Amino acid sequence: MLFWKTPDELKSYLENEEIREALRRASSRFVEGRLKALASLGSFDDVRKRLRDVKEKALECADLHWSRVRDELSSKGAHLVEAEDALSADSIIYEICERHGIDLLIKGKSITSEEIGLNAFLEERGVEVIETDLGERIVQLFREKPSHLIVPAIHHTKEEVAKLFSRYFGEEIPPDPYVITKKVRADLREKFLSARGGMTGINVVSSEPCAFYLMTNEGNGRLCSTVPSVQIILTGWEKIVSSLEDALFLLKVLPKNSVGLDFSSYVSIFTAPFRWKEREMYVVVLDNGRKRALEDIHFRHALRCIRCGACMNVCPVYQVLSGQGFSHIYMGGIGAVWTAITAGLDEAYKVAQLCTGCGSCNEVCPVEIPISHLVSEVKSRAEKRDLLEDVAVGLVLKRDRFSSVAEIQRLMGTYKGEPFLVWAKGQGLLKDSGDVNFYVGCLMEQCYPETALKAYLLLRALGKDVALFEEECCGLPALAYGRKSEFFRLGLLNLERYANGRKTLFICDSCYSTFREYLSFFAAEKPDVVPETLFSFLLREGVKFSLKEKMKVMIHFPCHLRAWKGDEELERFVRSIDNLELVEHPTSRHCCGGAGLYKYKYPEISRAIFDVKAEAIKKHLPQAVITTCPSCYQQIKEQLAERGVDVDVYHLVDFLFEHGRCGLLDSIRFSDTKRQ
Amino acid sequence: MDELAAFVEKFTSTGGEIASSLSHLASLLKGVERFAAEKELRGLIASSFDFLTEVEPKEAQVSFTKAVCGVVETGSLVFAYSAEGEHLLTALPRIHVAFLSRKRICPTVEQALSSLMDRAYVSVITGPSKTGDIELIHVMGVHGPERLILCWED
Ligand code: SF4
Ligand code: SF4
Numbered sequence: 001m002l003f004w005k006t007p008d009e010l011k012s013y014l015e016n017e018e019i020r021e022a023l024r025r026a027s028s029r030f031v032e033g034r035l036k037a038l039a040s041l042g043s044f045d046d047v048r049k050r051l052r053d054v055k056e057k058a059l060e061c062a063d064l065h066w067s068r069v070r071d072e073l074s075s076k077g078a079h080l081v082e083a084e085d086a087l088s089a090d091s092i093i094y095e096i097c098e099r100h101g102i103d104l105l106i107k108g109k110s111i112t113s114e115e116i117g118l119n120a121f122l123e124e125r126g127v128e129v130i131e132t133d134l135g136e137r138i139v140q141l142f143r144e145k146p147s148h149l150i151v152p153a154i155h156h157t158k159e160e161v162a163k164l165f166s167r168y169f170g171e172e173i174p175p176d177p178y179v180i181t182k183k184v185r186a187d188l189r190e191k192f193l194s195a196r197g198g199m200t201g202i203n204v205v206s207s208e209p210c211a212f213y214l215m216t217n218e219g220n221g222r223l224c225s226t227v228p229s230v231q232i233i234l235t236g237w238e239k240i241v242s243s244l245e246d247a248l249f250l251l252k253v254l255p256k257n258s259v260g261l262d263f264s265s266y267v268s269i270f271t272a273p274f275r276w277k278e279r280e281m282y283v284v285v286l287d288n289g290r291k292r293a294l295e296d297i298h299f300r301h302a303l304r305c306i307r308c309g310a311c312m313n314v315c316p317v318y319q320v321l322s323g324q325g326f327s328h329i330y331m332g333g334i335g336a337v338w339t340a341i342t343a344g345l346d347e348a349y350k351v352a353q354l355c356t357g358c359g360s361c362n363e364v365c366p367v368e369i370p371i372s373h374l375v376s377e378v379k380s381r382a383e384k385r386d387l388l389e390d391v392a393v394g395l396v397l398k399r400d401r402f403s404s405v406a407e408i409q410r411l412m413g414t415y416k417g418e419p420f421l422v423w424a425k426g427q428g429l430l431k432d433s434g435d436v437n438f439y440v441g442c443l444m445e446q447c448y449p450e451t452a453l454k455a456y457l458l459l460r461a462l463g464k465d466v467a468l469f470e471e472e473c474c475g476l477p478a479l480a481y482g483r484k485s486e487f488f489r490l491g492l493l494n495l496e497r498y499a500n501g502r503k504t505l506f507i508c509d510s511c512y513s514t515f516r517e518y519l520s521f522f523a524a525e526k527p528d529v530v531p532e533t534l535f536s537f538l539l540r541e542g543v544k545f546s547l548k549e550k551m552k553v554m555i556h557f558p559c560h561l562r563a564w565k566g567d568e569e570l571e572r573f574v575r576s577i578d579n580l581e582l583v584e585h586p587t588s589r590h591c592c593g594g595a596g597l598y599k600y601k602y603p604e605i606s607r608a609i610f611d612v613k614a615e616a617i618k619k620h621l622p623q624a625v626i627t628t629c630p631s632c633y634q635q636i637k638e639q640l641a642e643r644g645v646d647v648d649v650y651h652l653v654d655f656l657f658e659h660g661r662c663g664l665l666d667s668i669r670f671s672d673t674k675r676q
Numbered sequence: 677m678d679e680l681a682a683f684v685e686k687f688t689s690t691g692g693e694i695a696s697s698l699s700h701l702a703s704l705l706k707g708v709e710r711f712a713a714e715k716e717l718r719g720l721i722a723s724s725f726d727f728l729t730e731v732e733p734k735e736a737q738v739s740f741t742k743a744v745c746g747v748v749e750t751g752s753l754v755f756a757y758s759a760e761g762e763h764l765l766t767a768l769p770r771i772h773v774a775f776l777s778r779k780r781i782c783p784t785v786e787q788a789l790s791s792l793m794d795r796a797y798v799s800v801i802t803g804p805s806k807t808g809d810i811e812l813i814h815v816m817g818v819h820g821p822e823r824l825i826l827c828w829e830d
Contacts, residue, residue, distance in 0.1 A: 022811065022812075025812060026812055029812065076796075132819065133809070134807050134809040134818055135807075135809035138810075151808065151812065152809070153809060153810070154811075154812070156810075157811065158810050158811050161810050177810040177811065177813045177815050178815050180810060181807065181810070181815045181817070181818055182817070184818075185817070185818060185819060188819065189734075189768075189819075192819075193734060209793040211793060217806050217807060217818075218805055218806065218807050218818035218819050218820070219767060219805035219818060219819040219820025219821075220818065220819040222763075222767055222799060223767055223768075223819055223820075226763050226764075227764070227767075244786065244789060244790065245786055248785050248786055248789070252750075252785075262690070262750065262751075262802075263690075263750040263751075263752065263800075263802045264802065265801065265802050265803055265804065265805055265806060265820070266799060266800070266801055266802075266805070267752075267800040267802075268797065268799045268800075269789070269793075269797070269798045269799070269800070270796070270797055271793065271794070271795065271796055271797070271798075272796040273796065
């Protein structure tokens, strides 16, 4: 809208269509592969419970585990050094290099080393550092940040990579990945054989037996660890688990959840310097904010992260900005939290702001990290907040007539006149008794009062006595934009109001999800608040609709509904409508990019997120696109109009009234829906 | 399906090849000249494949090693190293041939490793070395072998 501007450096990530396509390809391949590969482990819910437990148990006594590991290593002639922060880790590693005359250090992929800025630190002091993972090597030679956790150079075409290596080798290299790979193999082989020092990160450490487990597919990690005479392992303090079984379970889950690979090509397990006399083995254990995070009731969850990247593959923002745009060093939503832990809140907030809060990430995390909630937590703790955002959120949270979302919407021309509840009050319809409560929600009430009225009349036609209240905001904007105390105030207030044992019905999935959210905080105290969406209610009541004529329809499942698995019931309801042909498409469950204020704050990103949906809609050209959340509805309508796609978009209530047939609808006089 | 058959299926699904006999192996190694092998295997290799000459591991095109066991669950081969330089044999050459006894098949990685954790370095190898780092196009043999061939010992 009028005030915000997407920063130019972010826009530049959106401009290259080829990169976006590559990112999409990677994401969809990994997402599809993931489900297939995971099937062999049984139910994902069981897997993530077990792995969460493995990590949590180990974290609780991590120091104990590490002291065991330290003793064991020192009895075998290896060294364990703890580093309190980035600088001390860098210095420790540099000292090891000095001590052993290492002027060339070969490295396996290690995001922990990026966290401490190791390459730059060593290079400034005359130690040459060479990345050996092919993707990391490409990125290193281009002097860039990785764009993807698993495929760091996904943003480059083979032609660009060929050009890079033609320059590097001083000869013409064809744009053939096989040829390029073999050239790099030969080049790095010499480095492996001549380097005195090799460094890698580590995937997991077990304390009993004391062992370090390193996973690679290319086979570079094991060469870094075993060919040079000095082996350095850099590990975060949180990487520890108790046993061999625990470590192997993690190693089985990781590649499956990450890229859909059953098991990595190479799992190397080190328990000691393996040629006793000539070899040195150092383990550097990095704290850098981790121990403090363990004491933090929110951020401690992030310490379970096994860096599988699944949360990024499903993230709509990551898919359009890549890991370069949506990161500080750590990428994606979980990256914002890791940035908060390791680099501070200011940097973290910059990343966190880019999150739409869709919650897709939470669903795929193998250790049950509530990622999107932690991102909100980062926002709520940041001190240097976006002033404009604060003002806007403040406005949205109010529901009086002069300062409310309706006012903002009036500015934008989507405001439709008298809010539903104001009208209902005038008609004397507000009351706190009845069969069901109806929570209208501010966007529905103020921007789509006619839709709200239709829903109300439908309930009445169904013979329900409807309790209606003067409403307070559900508090979602407060939660999403980091005003936690306001969220809790509104939550308690709403819980109090609707705690009457009756179902509370919603026609906005954002409000619905927020009520579910409060219950996850206060469920024990408020067992008599029963939120349900209107459509689940209709399904349960057995109300049957059919369409006046056959129609091909696509649906957009709002993320907030999906987060509570409500999409399955919505799908059942829609499938129960006769004469409706539902076009199934994976993008039906993708974020639309609207996300409340998000689309005003980052219009270009929001538009880019919508692209995949637009493509699908253009391809199938349904007669209608339906959804059940006003914010998604607005986004879809605006985005399609902007692209000149002539497809009708409906809130499901409006769709039923316009195209549906049902005894109930007949009993509602059309004139009822036209208010003065 | 018995364990052995299950292992063979999984092993080949990860990109591994199986040589049913020494003569089959010889045909799989067409065009190869320089080999390196574990001490115990050197005699056998030299006498069975007269087209091969022994060289240092880093010069070798093909290596011959003995695997400790095969794992049904993942189709992996497990190696534990004791003599110097042995680990390079599984890592450096373009082709890696591993000998394994049919009796040494374990159902899970846990079982395969439980007796090996006193070794300084163990590797669990599953298929050839691979990458998809350039445009997600699969390429075999990045830093490790591009072919992993299993030959039954018995
Ligand atoms: S909530 Fe959505 S946008 Fe935010 S990090 Fe998770 S997947 Fe990405
Ligand atoms: S947050 Fe969860 S899904 Fe994301 S990388 Fe970490 S473990 Fe994987």
